Amino acid sequence: MDTSSNLLKLFGMSNQLILHELDKIETEKDIVLDHKIDKAAEKDEKYYPQFEAEVRLKAREMAQHYETFYCLEVSIRTLITEMLQEKAGPTWWKNEEIVPKVVQDGVQNRVRRELDSGISRRSDDPIDYTNFGELGEIIKRNWDTFGSIFNSPKGVERVLSSLNTLRGPIAHCSQLAEDEVLRLTLSVRDWFRLMS
Incomplete structure (x- = not known):
């Protein structure tokens, strides 16, 4: 994987973090910065308004954390797939x-x-069924490949373990405590710091 591809991915994730911070400012200051598409228009207008206002507000707050998680998890899987396909071919x-x-x-x-x-498969790609802990095991097993990108195998393991723990409340529709929101932000920053 070339440097420009890595820089492009870092740029994309940086933009996601900026959008996350703008969302936070909007919520904290109760203002509209008009930096995104009106997602309310995309909601099911027949049923969505029937949910309690407090539940809708909490859902909006949690959506930004889910978005961060989604982007990070997909980008890690993509990085692993690209690196290992380059190393061992399509049957890696x-x-x-x-x-x-x-x-x-x-x-x-x-x-x-x-x-x-009986539900539809989420993907035909097996890596899409992995969790953060398993992604960490793949990286550790192939440190000869990933050592050129990351500066510490123990650091990768620690950050992915933290993300795996934080994933639970997000995946199971529970509120993240204020400390855990901070922990998520720091874990994402730590992940990118491991690449420097």
């Missing part, structure tokens, strides 16, 4: 020297549960 996922068997098995179980439930 099936190689237990590259992807630990425990990770492959966990993904296979999640895919099976989705198929057995």
